[in-house]
Amino acid sequence: MMQTHSRLMFVELFVTEVMKLAEKGASSSQIIPFITFVLGGPGSGKGTQCAKIADTFGFAHLSAGDLLRKEMSSDSVNGAMIRDAIKEGKIVPSKVTVSLLCEAIELSKNHKILIDGFPRSDENRISFERITGREPDMVIFFDCPEEEMVKRVLSRNQGRIDDNIETVKKRLKVFSKLNLPVVNYYSGRGKVHKINGVGTIEEVFEKVRPLFASLSRSLQDGS
Ligand SMILES: Nc1ncnc2c1ncn2[C@@H]1O[C@H](COP(=O)(O)OP(=O)(O)O)[C@@H](O)[C@H]1O
Ligand SMILES: O=c1ccn([C@@H]2O[C@H](COP(=O)(O)OP(=O)(O)O)[C@@H](O)[C@H]2O)c(=O)[nH]1
Numbered sequence: 001m002m003q004t005h006s007r008l009m010f011v012e013l014f015v016t017e018v019m020k021l022a023e024k025g026a027s028s029s030q031i032i033p034f035i036t037f038v039l040g041g042p043g044s045g046k047g048t049q050c051a052k053i054a055d056t057f058g059f060a061h062l063s064a065g066d067l068l069r070k071e072m073s074s075d076s077v078n079g080a081m082i083r084d085a086i087k088e089g090k091i092v093p094s095k096v097t098v099s100l101l102c103e104a105i106e107l108s109k110n111h112k113i114l115i116d117g118f119p120r121s122d123e124n125r126i127s128f129e130r131i132t133g134r135e136p137d138m139v140i141f142f143d144c145p146e147e148e149m150v151k152r153v154l155s156r157n158q159g160r161i162d163d164n165i166e167t168v169k170k171r172l173k174v175f176s177k178l179n180l181p182v183v184n185y186y187s188g189r190g191k192v193h194k195i196n197g198v199g200t201i202e203e204v205f206e207k208v209r210p211l212f213a214s215l216s217r218s219l220q221d222g223s
């Protein structure tokens with residue numbers, strides 16, 4: 001895992017390059033966005049922390065699960081297939097999720113993007129990297145014990161078809177078998193910041209904040 005210090009220096013260098021491009025009059029679509037993947041098991045706090053990062057640091061928050069649920073509720077040809085996958089805790093085919101994400105990245109017009117809950121498998125990851133020609137600049141992984149994740153999911157109360165004990169058990173298996181290899185892959189590339197997801201929402205956010213504070217400073221002064 002790359003040292004936090006050197007990661008932050010990299011982040012600042014990246015921002016400097018983006019600022020130079022913006023000064024030269026490059027349009028937002030020409031500026032390569034800064035992409036952060038936010039990973040962790042079901043109920044580990046990805047969505048909650050992403051909302052706070054978005055509010056505090058001006059990132060666009062793109063939740064793969066939310067995009068899929070929206071698509072599921074529309075009359076799209078993929079609606080029934082997405083519903084079945086979510087109900088069973090399975091992973092929706094990469095091309096569906098990647099195309100929803102690419103559309104959302106384009107629409108957001110933001111060059112600081114959080115991708116919440118994706119990639120969920122090596123196949124997802126490879127598909128995203130191939131289609132976009134991009135790797136994430138940074139990966140955050142919320143590490144949380146299973147009992148805590150189960151407790152949170154079962155009291156989430158958002159009327160989700162997958163927030164029940166049967167589906168959660170399946171999602172935890174999928175998490176260990178398919179999601180964790182993605183975290184390990186990016187760890188090997190020095191991109192992962194592992195955050196302990198236990199504690200109050202504010203306590204966890206205080207561990208997340210430093211990762212973005214330096215990035216935000218660079219954006220403000222353009223140095
Ligand atoms: N640090 C925390 N402590 C206690 N409850 C939390 C914490 N973070 C999130 N929650 C709650 O747990 C549930 C799952 O959080 P969420 O952000 O939706 O997780 P994820 O997106 O990883 O599944 C939500 O009801 C949320 O309000
Ligand atoms: O890239 C993704 C993201 C989500 N899902 C599906 O959507 C469900 C809910 O995902 P979400 O990220 O909303 O759940 P969370 O981890 O936040 O509880 C997952 O279990 C999968 O069935 C998927 O197939 N691919």
Ligand SMILES: [Mg+2]
Nearest residue numbers: 046047065117
């Ligand atoms: Mg979520």
